Amino acid sequence: MSMFNYAKMVIDYIIEKNECTTEELKSIVPERRLYDILSVLEAMGVIKRTRKHVTWVGGGELVGREVVVEGLIDSVTHSPVRARIVGVEPLRVKVRGVP
Secondary structure, eight states: OOHHHHHHHHHHHHHHHSEEEHHHHHTTSOHHHHHHHHHHHHHHTSEEEOSSEEEEOOOOOOTTEEEEEESOEEEEEEETTEEEEEESSOOEEEEEEOO
């Protein structure tokens, strides 16, 4: 199954439940894929998550947020409206609100 299909399953499940646990999500998607999907959704601002819970908040606006990408980075390509970061290893993403 493709990453897109896994992501769609996770998004549909979270939207339907509005709030769920990561254990519930692990039962429908392999764990190694789940955390990548949740990191991207959190970076987009459509979910909020704690260690064990995921909540759908909708939206998707990155204005006023700081996106931190951690890991060994191979290349960065950017324009005024887009940034593409390619990692040598799996990258981690953190999102913080900017005061």
